[in-house]
Amino acid sequence: MALEFPKDSWSGSVQEITLGATAADGGTRGKTLTVGGAKTMPYIHFEAETPHKPVIALEIKDSFPEDWSPLLHETWGDVLNDPGKWAAAAQEAGADLLVLTLGLTGKDGKPNTPDNAVAAAKAVLAASDLPLIIVGPGQAELDNELIVPVSDACVGERVVLGLCEDKNYRTIAASAMANGHLVIGRAPMDVNLSKQLNILIKDTGLPFDRILMDPTVGALGYGIEYGYSVMERLRLAALRGDGMTQSPMIVVVGHETWKTKEAKVGEDVPEAWGDWLERGITWETVTATSLLEAGADILVLRHPESLKRVKKVIDSLLTVPEIT
Amino acid sequence: MALSGIEIYKLLPKTNCKDCEFPTCMAFALKLAAKQVELSACPHVSEEAQTLLAASSEPPVRLITLKSKDSEVKVGNEVVLYRHEKTFYNKPGFFFRVKDSEDEAAIKDRVKEIDGYNVNYVGIDLFVDGFAVNATSDDGAAFAKAVQAVRASSSKPLILISSNPDVIAEGLKVLEGEAPLIYAADPDNWEAMSDLAAAHKASLAVKADSLAEIADLTQKIKDKGIADLVLAPSGRDFSTSLLQNTVSRRLALIKNFRPLGFPIISFPCDTDDPDLEVALSAQAVAKYSSFIVMDTFKKETIYSLLVLRENIFTDPQKPIQVQPGLYEINNPTPESPLMVTTNFSITYFSVANELESSGIPGWLLVSDADGMSVLTAWAAGNFDAERVAKDVKQFNVADKVSKKQIVLPGHVAVIS
Ligand code: B12
Ligand code: SF4
Numbered sequence: 061m062a063l064e065f066p067k068d069s070w071s072g073s074v075q076e077i078t079l080g081a082t083a084a085d086g087g088t089r090g091k092t093l094t095v096g097g098a099k100t101m102p103y104i105h106f107e108a109e110t111p112h113k114p115v116i117a118l119e120i121k122d123s124f125p126e127d128w129s130p131l132l133h134e135t136w137g138d139v140l141n142d143p144g145k146w147a148a149a150a151q152e153a154g155a156d157l158l159v160l161t162l163g164l165t166g167k168d169g170k171p172n173t174p175d176n177a178v179a180a181a182k183a184v185l186a187a188s189d190l191p192l193i194i195v196g197p198g199q200a201e202l203d204n205e206l207i208v209p210v211s212d213a214c215v216g217e218r219v220v221l222g223l224c225e226d227k228n229y230r231t232i233a234a235s236a237m238a239n240g241h242l243v244i245g246r247a248p249m250d251v252n253l254s255k256q257l258n259i260l261i262k263d264t265g266l267p268f269d270r271i272l273m274d275p276t277v278g279a280l281g282y283g284i285e286y287g288y289s290v291m292e293r294l295r296l297a298a299l300r301g302d303g304m305t306q307s308p309m310i311v312v313v314g315h316e317t318w319k320t321k322e323a324k325v326g327e328d329v330p331e332a333w334g335d336w337l338e339r340g341i342t343w344e345t346v347t348a349t350s351l352l353e354a355g356a357d358i359l360v361l362r363h364p365e366s367l368k369r370v371k372k373v374i375d376s377l378l379t380v381p382e383i384t
Numbered sequence: 385m386a387l388s389g390i391e392i393y394k395l396l397p398k399t400n401c402k403d404c405e406f407p408t409c410m411a412f413a414l415k416l417a418a419k420q421v422e423l424s425a426c427p428h429v430s431e432e433a434q435t436l437l438a439a440s441s442e443p444p445v446r447l448i449t450l451k452s453k454d455s456e457v458k459v460g461n462e463v464v465l466y467r468h469e470k471t472f473y474n475k476p477g478f479f480f481r482v483k484d485s486e487d488e489a490a491i492k493d494r495v496k497e498i499d500g501y502n503v504n505y506v507g508i509d510l511f512v513d514g515f516a517v518n519a520t521s522d523d524g525a526a527f528a529k530a531v532q533a534v535r536a537s538s539s540k541p542l543i544l545i546s547s548n549p550d551v552i553a554e555g556l557k558v559l560e561g562e563a564p565l566i567y568a569a570d571p572d573n574w575e576a577m578s579d580l581a582a583a584h585k586a587s588l589a590v591k592a593d594s595l596a597e598i599a600d601l602t603q604k605i606k607d608k609g610i611a612d613l614v615l616a617p618s619g620r621d622f623s624t625s626l627l628q629n630t631v632s633r634r635l636a637l638i639k640n641f642r643p644l645g646f647p648i649i650s651f652p653c654d655t656d657d658p659d660l661e662v663a664l665s666a667q668a669v670a671k672y673s674s675f676i677v678m679d680t681f682k683k684e685t686i687y688s689l690l691v692l693r694e695n696i697f698t699d700p701q702k703p704i705q706v707q708p709g710l711y712e713i714n715n716p717t718p719e720s721p722l723m724v725t726t727n728f729s730i731t732y733f734s735v736a737n738e739l740e741s742s743g744i745p746g747w748l749l750v751s752d753a754d755g756m757s758v759l760t761a762w763a764a765g766n767f768d769a770e771r772v773a774k775d776v777k778q779f780n781v782a783d784k785v786s787k788k789q790i791v792l793p794g795h796v797a798v799i800s
Binding site for chain 1: 466467468501502503504505594595596599619621622623624626627630631634635638639657659660662663666667670671682683684685687688689691692695696698700730734741757763
């Protein structure tokens with residue numbers, strides 16, 4: 061019997077977006093990265109080819125990440141005190157791009173300053189030639205205060221700025237617009253909110269090929285199923301031709317997994333939880349793999365070993381199988 | 385696949401005779417589509433229509449049950465490709481592989497450890513489902529001995545792996561009265577394997593290089609009267625497995641293609657890269673596998689997979705909740721502090737575990753927040769000062785607790 065594989069016929073596709081700029085385009089990145097462009101549900105190669113691989117970013121911070129798991133402190137060691145060195149180490153570890161998260165406070169414990177943020181961004185750009193995403197600490201006022209000067213300082217590099225949220229997107233979007241950068245819009249796990257936020261951002265005049273979407277995800281064991289389903293629904297909507305859901309998706313897997321008790325705590329936990337380090341890495345790897353299946357385009361991770369494993373998953377997912 | 389009301393209507397006599405006690409055939413058809421009446425209520429339906437309607441009421445993915453003397457694993461009966469469309473119903477089983485070439489004592493020890501594994505996640509006990517015994521020796525006696533060794537340490541359901549029917553027969557003898565899964569019928573041995581499955585009421589996995597060949601085989605085997613089949617596609621890497629599982633499931637659900645309307649077995653254990661076994665298993669959970677066979681047993685990895693399975697198979701309409709109420713932590717007295725949280729089970733258990741391990745006695749008021757996390761409930765208006773005040777009254781907190789202050793989750797300090 062010959063089997064006919066049942067194909068969905070989609071009218072839409074995910075927006076292609078290019079991050080970073082090389083010397084040819086006025087930047088200093090070694091190469092650019094293009095994400096998105098999918099025309100099928102994730103990796104259904106018999107319907108259409110997957111034009112671009114999902115990529116993995118490693119997250120670094122502008123100052124020592126006190127609140128990170130001790131396992132991450134141990135893994136990265138001294139570089140954690142120096143964003144430039146950390147960026148170089150992350151590139152060395154195989155990251156496709158970097159996310160620099162700015163803290164609420166500086167080294168001295170006082171509120172973070174634009175000078176500090178700009179210095180960190182510049183150090184990262186100097187130490188690594190990967191495309192860069194820069195995200196504020198997550199408080200509207202401080203975000204704007206830090207991200208705007210960073211955006212100015214990175215002009216020409218086509219960096220990604222975050223986070224745009226429904227109550228705070230204008231300033232960041234305007235600054236991205238002025239300096240040729242991109243933005244991330246984050247909405248709390250809801251298809252319609254993601255869509256509305258994209259509309260708001262686009263209405264500021266920023267072209268749609270400069271908007272990434274963070275649908276908000278939970279870690280394994282802490283609500284992963286909500287993010288997973290919202291992502292599947294966003295991808296389905298994109299393929300059905302709903303334009304404002306067609307942004308590539310970025311998911312902060314490292315941030316979510318490494319704050320779970322499983323990854324963060326090594327003592328006084330149930331014996332059935334097994335080895336701490338391997339558990340942390342597995343938590344991050346399993347969360348990342350699941351969200352890849354749901355359509356993630358950019359995964360932001362924290363542990364270099366997880367990066368190594370998830371890269372292998374991606375390579376296998378992208379290998380077009382013999383039709384069987 | 386289930387027929388719609390209109391499709392059923394076309395098969396009815398269309399006389400509106402009312403003998404079914406519905407005013408019209410259409411009204412009856414709609415009730416039938418909603419499974420609220422039995423077809424037998426219409427005395428006039430033709431035999432042909434009866435056959436068609438009976439076939440359409442079969443589930444698109446057959447329900448398969450493996451049984452041992454004291455437990456069972458039920459899989460299949462799925463109705464959607466994406467969990468948000470309804471829910472995924474029957475969780476895949478995790479089976480650990482044992483080879484009959486291993487030393488008997490080693491088998492017993494390994495099986496015992498895995499069999500005893502139990503981890504608690506949000507109040508639910510999670511464990512491994514069974515074992516897959518692989519006849520690498522291709523020797524009936526050695527195989528039977530290995531099955532016995534497994535049975536000495538575990539009473540969970542089993543999968544028997546060999547392409548030699550004689551070897552499988554020896555294994556089955558050890559499992560009198562059980563319904564294991566035989567792996568596998570292939571284009572060469574399917575007749576003998578079918579006979580064995582029939583004789584022992586075992587389920588039978590069907591293996592071939594391509595899905596088309598598997599579909600051919602399941603039809604031939606079904607014609608012999610064996611219905612409890614499991615698909616065993618050949619893919620061992622991510623993209624091939626994803627393709628084969630997706631195509632099988634789409635054909636079964638969308639095209640009502642019976643030859644592939646069965647649960648699927650996957651072998652992440654066959655990867656040549658041990659780093660990938662867990663990730664392949666994770667894909668199998670989300671993407672339509674019902675039996676997942678693994679080699680590497682590590683507590684931390686099986687824990688992560690069991691949790692993933694709980695999460696992916698949670699009904700999207702119903703977050704896992706705990707009963708709202710006033711909970712005692714570490715034998716509190718009236719003077720002990722009073723804390724409040726929500727009844728989303730992940731929230732409740734994170735907090736309760738933390739408090740319990742601190743050793744400090746206290747009262748935990750679990751507020752009726754519709755099963756939402758602290759911030760979600762706060763954003764949705766289900767966890768505010770009013771709600772908490774109501775629950776303090778409703779659960780008679782003042783009778784048990786003398787403290788007038790309430791400790792709130794830090795995230796919602798604003799409601800104080
Ligand atoms: C999963 C999720 C959902 C799920 C709900 C799951 C559920 N059953 O609750 C869904 C998708 C349905 C959802 C919906 C919404 N969500 Co929501 N959601 C999340 C998400 C990703 C995770 C929440 C979670 O499960 N956390 C894990 C649990 C265990 O955490 P927790 O309850 O806070 O408990 C911890 C602490 O608070 C503390 N704690 C708890 N109790 C106590 C008690 C004491 C005494 C102490 C000391 C400590 C303590 O200990 C716990 C363990 O650390 C968060 C973002 C995030 N990553 O945090 C957003 C988030 C909570 N959601 C948000 C919003 C806005 C919404 C919506 C309003 C948006 C919408 N879509 O319309 C809706 C509201 C619901 C509705 N109207 O239907 C916002 C809330 C913003 C705010 N500050 O108000 C968040 C923060 C996302 C964001 N950054 O914008 N959401
Ligand atoms: S008994 Fe049968 S034929 Fe008569 S109205 Fe009902 S469905 Fe129609």
